[in-house]
């Protein structure tokens with residue numbers, strides 16, 4: 505194997521097979537941060553490593569090889585560590601960063617007003633600012649909340665095929681309280697296995713659930729709520745190899761093992777899952793891992 509082009513962590517290898525056939529393949533190594541999702545039809549997926557990005561849509565139908573080396577780095581402070589917490593953080597960051605606090609998962613438990621927020625600056629930029637409560641469609645209709653301006657990103661991250669804003673409020677905590685009240689009428693969780701194979705929305709059910717929630721919020725006795733009237737319904741299409749558009753996609757999870765090469769054909773992408781011909785990989789689990797991707 506001969507390396508003939510190098511851009512720091514991104515290499516193209518020239519590989520000469522035994523029968524004389526020349527095959528070129530690309531290889532990139534780095535710490536895996538996340539998937540970058542760009543709204544498009546279909547959604548554009550990029551795998552983000554330390555210093556490179558790989559456009560995954562172009563790799564549908566191709567064999568991809570992935571390997572973790574066992575080295576791990578905190579995605580916040582970049583320290584090399586032996587163990588990661590909360591999908592990519594070192595222990596000191598996990599117990600001290602505001603974004604690792606429990607109230608991130610349960611916004612209605614926000615404790616900023618008690619003066620116990622881990623990082624006031626973080627809260628002022630992320631929590632004490634306008635938020636939306638929305639209805640999206642993942643494997644079914646589901647209620648959720650997001651920082652204003654992040655709604656498209658939020659919907660793509662959860663693999664929603666539709667999303668529609670309900671109301672706007674001034675803080676994450678109030679959005680969380682409203683979301684919590686609405687769980688009496690609609691789910692707030694997604695069944696990821698079903699989500700992977702949900703390509704069509706139950707239009708009548710989505711419209712009637714939206715109407716129901718809209719009416720329920722309107723009669724809440726909270727004066728800072730601003731209803732989003734005539735909200736646009738956003739639709740999302742995810743990359744899929746057309747060969748598999750009629751098939752049921754696999755939902756058995758695979759995991760990457762240290763220094764063991766994983767190899768399979770990429771057939772679709774949705775939420776933070778890479779969907780292969782035989783299994784799916786939840787890329788969230790590998791945030792902070794040193795990873796090698798070749799194709």
Ligand SMILES: [Zn+2]
Pocket residue numbers: 578579580581582583593594595596597598
């Ligand atoms: Zn750290």
